[in-house]
Amino acid sequence: MLRLAIQKSGRLSEDSLNLIRECGISFLSASYKLKTEATNFPLEILYLRDDDIPGYVQDGVADLGIVGQNVLVEAGFPGLEVEGLGFSKCRLSLAVPRAAAYDSIEDLQGVNIATSYPQILGQYLTERGVKANLHTISGSVEIAPSIGLAEAICDIVSSGSTLLGNGLREVETVFRSEAVLIANQNLSAEKKELLEQLQFRMQAVRRARRNKYILLNAPVAALDAVKQLLPGIKSPTVTPLAEEGWVSVQSVVNEDDFWHITSQLKAVGAEGILVLPIEKMIS
Ligand SMILES: Nc1ncnc2c1ncn2[C@@H]1O[C@H](COP(=O)(O)OP(=O)(O)OP(=O)(O)O)[C@@H](O)[C@H]1O
Ligand SMILES: O=P(O)(O)OC[C@H]1O[C@H](OP(=O)(O)OP(=O)(O)O)[C@H](O)[C@@H]1O
Ligand SMILES: [Mg+2]
Structure with a gap:
């Protein structure tokens, strides 16, 4: 049985649980239970x-x-x-009070900086020849300048609203981050095999999330243009409609390209475009 550790409650929890569930792994969860066993996969959470x-x-x-x-x-x-999971994307940034002068990293020479990431920040500053005084605090880092604890901070930024709300300005990106799957480096052969099964499922789920299933009707004369726009996994499925001179085309399209491709499909004569989510996608 594999043991998987996830965050109990916080920014990673919901997306971690959703990913495991979308992998078809079922388990009971109750907020007071700190350990649970899956019912249909050899996994303990x-x-x-x-x-x-x-x-x-x-x-x-x-x-x-x-x-x-x-x-x-x-x-x-x-x-x-082991691999990136594509959620909880954020960055670790240096920030100073909005009104403070800041031209370059040199301005942090000898400055007091509050952070929960002394290792990452320490290395970043050392590589740039900057010696600062790091004050390690475990949370609410953005408050530090306004209470006189430090002149600058280094903390996680996503939308930037916490910085804004605390009168701070982002000046350097120190590190970019996302949620990752990690594994012990001495797993037994059996556990490695289970990890591969789990990764296979996670990749199928993530690929499916990035793509949509698309169905449309098009005049036969427009088929070549439609095929160019919708190459699909191998090639699109084309079936004749009951109405002569028309076909139904089915394919897969990347979510990022979807709106752009849809307007081009309409321009070449496609009609009745339907878009459906894909649950799993195995190449
Ligand atoms: N605003 C954000 N947007 C996106 N991802 C974030 C954000 N804040 C944090 N993260 C990511 O989620 C992780 C967990 O953040 P969270 O704030 O829940 O941590 P925590 O308060 O240290 O939790 P714990 O109580 O488990 O120690 C962070 O380490 C970071 O990778
Ligand atoms: O740029 P933003 O979108 O505002 O996000 C950044 C904030 O999010 C995180 O805190 P969180 O809200 O998770 O609270 P925490 O201090 O309890 O970790 C992080 O520590 C920042 O304070
Ligand atoms: Mg924590």
């Missing part, structure tokens, strides 16, 4: 603080984990990463 996950996986207490790269690298175990 541990609910932990995210900071503890890299260490538990490194030590083999858990075989796998889902954690932000920021926490993984800060903990000093970047080698445990």
Whole structure:
């Protein structure tokens, strides 16, 4: 049985649980239960603080984990990463009070900086020849300048609204992060096999999320143009309609290209365009 550690409650929790469920793995969850067993896959789920996950996986207490790269690298175990999961995307940035002068990283020489990421920030500054005084605090970092604890901060930024709401201005991006799957490096052959099965499912789910199934009607004369726009996985499925001179085309389209392609399809004569979500996609 594989043991997977995920965050108990926080920014990673919901997306981690959704990904496991979309992999077709069922389990009961109750907020007071910190350990649960899947009913249809040899998997045990541990609910932990995210900071503890890299260490538990490194030590083999858990075989796998889902954690932000920021926490993984800060903990000093970047080698445990198996693959990116595409959610909880954020960056670790340096910020200063909105009115403070700032031209370059040199301006942080000798400055007090509050952060929860002293390792990542320390390395970033050292590489740039900057010596600053790092004050490690575990949360609410953005408050530090306004209470006189530090002149600058380094913390996670996503929309930027926490910085804005606290009168701060982002000045440098130190690190970019997303949620990653991590694994212990000495898994048994049986556990490696289960990890491969799990990764296969996760990849099928993620590929499906990035794509849509598209159906449309088109005049036969427009078919070549439609095929150019919708190459599909191998090639689109084309079936004749009951009405002479028309075909139905079925294909797969990348979500990012969808709106752009749809307007081009309409321009070449496509009608009745239907778009459906895909549950799993195996290449
Ligand atoms: N605003 C955000 N947008 C996107 N991802 C974020 C954001 N804030 C944090 N993250 C990512 O989610 C992870 C967990 O964030 P969260 O704020 O839940 O951590 P935490 O408060 O340290 O949780 P815990 O109680 O488990 O220690 C972060 O390490 C980061 O990778
Ligand atoms: O740029 P934004 O979209 O505003 O997001 C950034 C904020 O999100 C995180 O905190 P979170 O809200 O998870 O609270 P926490 O301090 O409890 O971790 C992070 O520590 C920042 O404070
Ligand atoms: Mg934490």
